[in-house]
Amino acid sequence: xxELFVDSYQYRExxxxxxxxxxxxxxxxxVLGFMWAxxxxxxxxxxxxxxxSTIMRFPIPHxxxxxxxxxxxxxxxxxxxSYAVEAIVxxxxxxxxxxxxxxxxxxxxxxxxxxxxxxxLIPLMILVxxxxxxxxxxxxxxxVPVLALVIFTTxxxxxxxxxNVYYRDVSHILQVVLSAWxxxxxIIYSIDMMPAHFxxxxxLNPIIYVINGFRLSVYYGQLPKYPSILASFACAFISxxxxxxxxxxxxxxxxxxx
Amino acid sequence: xxxxxxxIRLENVTxxxxxxxxxxxxxxxxxxxxxxxxxxFHDFEAVKNVSLEIPRGQTLGIIGRNGSGKSxxxxxxxxxYKPSNxxxxxxxxxxxxxxxxxxFHHELTGRENIILNGLLMGYSKREMLERQQSIIxxxxxxxxxxxxxxxxxxxxxxxxxxxVATEVDPQILLVDEILAVGDVxxxxxxxxxxxxxxxxxxxxxxxxHNMDNVRQHxxxxxxxxxxxxxxxxxPDEAVSVFNNLMNVEVVAAH
Numbered sequence: 001x002x003e004l005f006v007d008s009y010q011y012r013e014x015x016x017x018x019x020x021x022x023x024x025x026x027x028x029x030x031v032l033g034f035m036w037a038x039x040x041x042x043x044x045x046x047x048x049x050x051x052x053s054t055i056m057r058f059p060i061p062h063x064x065x066x067x068x069x070x071x072x073x074x075x076x077x078x079x080x081x082s083y084a085v086e087a088i089v090x091x092x093x094x095x096x097x098x099x100x101x102x103x104x105x106x107x108x109x110x111x112x113x114x115x116x117x118x119x120x121l122i123p124l125m126i127l128v129x130x131x132x133x134x135x136x137x138x139x140x141x142x143x144v145p146v147l148a149l150v151i152f153t154t155x156x157x158x159x160x161x162x163x164n165v166y167y168r169d170v171s172h173i174l175q176v177v178l179s180a181w182x183x184x185x186x187i188i189y190s191i192d193m194m195p196a197h198f199x200x201x202x203x204l205n206p207i208i209y210v211i212n213g214f215r216l217s218v219y220y221g222q223l224p225k226y227p228s229i230l231a232s233f234a235c236a237f238i239s240x241x242x243x244x245x246x247x248x249x250x251x252x253x254x255x256x257x258x
Numbered sequence: 259x260x261x262x263x264x265x266i267r268l269e270n271v272t273x274x275x276x277x278x279x280x281x282x283x284x285x286x287x288x289x290x291x292x293x294x295x296x297x298x299f300h301d302f303e304a305v306k307n308v309s310l311e312i313p314r315g316q317t318l319g320i321i322g323r324n325g326s327g328k329s330x331x332x333x334x335x336x337x338x339y340k341p342s343n344x345x346x347x348x349x350x351x352x353x354x355x356x357x358x359x360x361x362f363h364h365e366l367t368g369r370e371n372i373i374l375n376g377l378l379m380g381y382s383k384r385e386m387l388e389r390q391q392s393i394i395x396x397x398x399x400x401x402x403x404x405x406x407x408x409x410x411x412x413x414x415x416x417x418x419x420x421x422v423a424t425e426v427d428p429q430i431l432l433v434d435e436i437l438a439v440g441d442v443x444x445x446x447x448x449x450x451x452x453x454x455x456x457x458x459x460x461x462x463x464x465x466x467h468n469m470d471n472v473r474q475h476x477x478x479x480x481x482x483x484x485x486x487x488x489x490x491x492x493p494d495e496a497v498s499v500f501n502n503l504m505n506v507e508v509v510a511a512h
Contacts, residue, residue, distance in 0.1 A: 014377035021374065025365050097360035098378050099337030252340045256275065 004244050007101045014100075018108035023115060041072065041120035045127055060190065062133045062219070068124055069218035070187050070211045073145070076117040077153050077207065078178045084109035084157040085164045085171045092258030102251045103244075106161045110154050117146070124218070136221030145213030145224075148232040152210050155239030158247035165250070165257045181207070206235035263349060264311040265430055265461045266335055271344035273305040273330050273485075304330040305341070306485040314350075317452075317462045319476035319493065321469070321500055323507070327485040328465045332356060332432050335463065350429035350461075353379060357434070359419035364408035368399060368418055371407055375422045389425050396421040396451075417444060424451055430461045449475070469497050 008015065027033045048071075049064035060066050087105040088095070095102065121142075128135050164170040184205060186194075191202055202208060209232035216222045224232075278299045305327045312318055322328045333339050334346060336354035361378040362371045372393050376386035394403050397418040402410060407418070424431070431452075452475065455462055466472060472479055472493050479496035481489040483503065489496045 011377075013383045014374075017374050017377050017383075021363060021366060021370075025363075028365055094361055094378070096333075096338060097356045098354065100378050100380075255338060 001241065001244060003248060004103065004240075007103055008107055011101060011104050015104050015107045015111055018104060019111035019115070022108065022112040037116055037119045038122060041075075042123035042126075045123055049127070049131070062131050065124075065128060065131060065133045066190075066215070066219050067188060068127070069215045072117065072120050072124060073149050073211045073214050074182065074185070074187055074207075075120070076113055076149065077211075078182070079116070080110055080113040080153050081156060081160055081174060081178065082171075083113065085160040085174050087157075087161045088165050088254055089168070089258055095255050095258055102254055103158070103247065106154070106157045106247075109161075110150065110157055114150060128218075133219075134221060136217065138217035138221050138223055141213065141217045141223055144229070145210065145217070145232065148210050148213070148236045151233075151236035152207065152239045155236070155241070155243035158240075158243035162247045162250050162254075165254050181205075185211070187211075206239070209235055263314070264347075265314050265349050266310070266312040266463075267345075267347040268308055268310040268331075268334070269345045269347075271305060271308045271310075271331075271334060271341045271346060272303060273327075273334060273339055274342040275302045275304055276300075277302045303485055305334065307344070308482075308485075308487055309344075310480065310487070310490075312461060312463065314461055315456075315459045316478060317456050317464065317476050319472040319479040319496075320463065320465045320482060321467070321472060321479060321496060322482035322488075323503065326482045328482050329356070329434055330485075331482065332434050332463065332465050336432055348430070351380075351426075352430040352432065353423045353426060353428035354432045355420070355423045355434060356432065358416050358423070359407075362407050362415070362419065365406050367406055368394075368397070368403040368410070371418070372422055375419075376426060379423075379426065381426055385426070389427075393418075393421045393425045396425060396447075413441060413444060417447075420444075420448060420451075424455070428460075430463070431455060432463050432465075434465045435467065469500070472497060 023034070023037070027036050030036060032039065045064065045068055048067060052058060052063045052067065057063075084106050087109050088102060091105045094100070125135075125139075160170060160174055184202075185207055186202065191199060191208070194202060209228055212228055213224045213232065216224050276299050308331065320328045320331060330339065332354075333356065334341050335348065336352065336356060337346075337348070338354075338356075359375075361375040363374065366374065369390070372390055373383060373386045376389075377383065397403075397414070397420075399410065399414045399418055402414060407415060410418070433452075452462060452464075456475075462475075464471070464476060476493050479489070479491065479493045480487055481496045481500050481503075488503075489499045
């Protein structure tokens with residue numbers, strides 16, 4: 001684990017440069033350029049708000065805010081994984097020619113998506129007053145769930161990026177896992193909608209502790225309870241520990257399989 | 259660093275590769291293979307038990323036939339491969355010119371690639387900014403420096419890559435057959451650079467098929483065959499053994 005922090009720190013400039021390169025290339029040759037990082041989530045929010053306030057009505061007030069408060073962190077999670085699962089494979093040519101710590105590639109994927117996540121919070125901040133939803137002081141708490149989410153995602157990123165080197169099936173399996181995971185996680189619905197005797201099943205899903213803090217602070221104006229905060233960081237660090245340990249164990253042989 | 263200490267020391271280095279004959283492409287093949295338990299790979303030793311000490315300031319040539327293990331040896335020195343057995347010790351900063359422009363991204367401009375490539379080689383952004391101007395001067399690509407490198411001619415691309423690798427002033431330079439490319443002017447410029455490198459007491463390891471280059475630039479030559487060192491001596495010794503080796507091959511082919 002020490003290696004993760006030492007190498008990340010030593011190669012911080014490279015990780016940052018690779019992350020910026022990703023964003024730059026994503027928006028290259030588009031007239032609006034970097035604005036798309038803001039416009040994309042803004043348009044998504046617009047569509048969702050229209051759909052859920054006119055066509056599909058849920059018995060939840062300000063449903064768009066309810067949904068977006070966890071959909072944005074979920075999008076970060078799923079986009080980072082979908083993108084980073086290929087991080088080692090797509091940089092295979094480089095890995096075969098330059099001696100560089102392999103962890104910079106998944107880390108760069110995480111960092112570029114953090115930038116996207118933070119940018120996507122800006123339209124949400126505009127939407128909240130527009131929908132006459134109270135702007136709670138608990139927004140200030142958001143850095144804590146963001147941190148837990150980033151750690152949790154980074155761990156899985158290492159795991160999937162490493163596994164995909166040996167079995168390219170992993171990137172396909174990941175897509176199936178992510179779409180199933182989306183529906184078993186209370187994102188479009190509330191866990192309170194579930195029958196009481198089912199709730200324990202949901203509590204086995206580690207990501208609910210991580211994203212719970214987002215909905216509580218943005219939608220309900222509450223802070224999560226200590227056990228829930230503790231659970232979110234426990235899940236985050238277990239993910240990071242397992243993910244990075246496996247990545248570290250196999251990273252020397254990546255070069256033969258990419 | 260003392261002068262007696264070798265800058266690169268390989269001790270009993272063996273590099274084994276697993277050659278996978280054929281990946282099972284379909285599920286049916288996968289299952290049939292699984293049940294028949296037949297191995298679909300063999301292990302291949304590209305470098306066998308090689309020990310080599312390279313003192314500071316030496317220009318070492320590595321020659322050998324195709325597939326003899328030259329490039330693998332170079333990649334072991336560069337740290338790309340971690341050898342299956344043996345130890346590798348490198349003292350000093352090292353610039354691998356294994357493939358020019360390996361770290362370049364086609365959508366980024368020349369200027370952006372200079373920074374990115376430097377960071378990949380382990381230099382800081384500040385160090386790269388300090389050297390940016392001398393890199394641009396050597397590369398001599400004019401206004402193209404602010405254009406994406408995908409618009410470069412192959413000559414410009416190589417000049418920029420060579421400039422980045424050498425202007426960072428590494429103590430050890432690993433060169434893999436790259437000087438075969440480019441026009442005469444560029445080659446002359448590169449060799450001029452290598453000569454200045456030598457004169458400033460730096461270590462150069464040159465993998466090449468060009469025996470004239472070996473005779474001209476190297477003071478010591480290692481001939482590799484089937485992954486082992488066959489000759490370790492003066493350029494003339496190594497080249498003559500190599501020529502015999504090639505002659506045998508040519509005669510055998512007839």
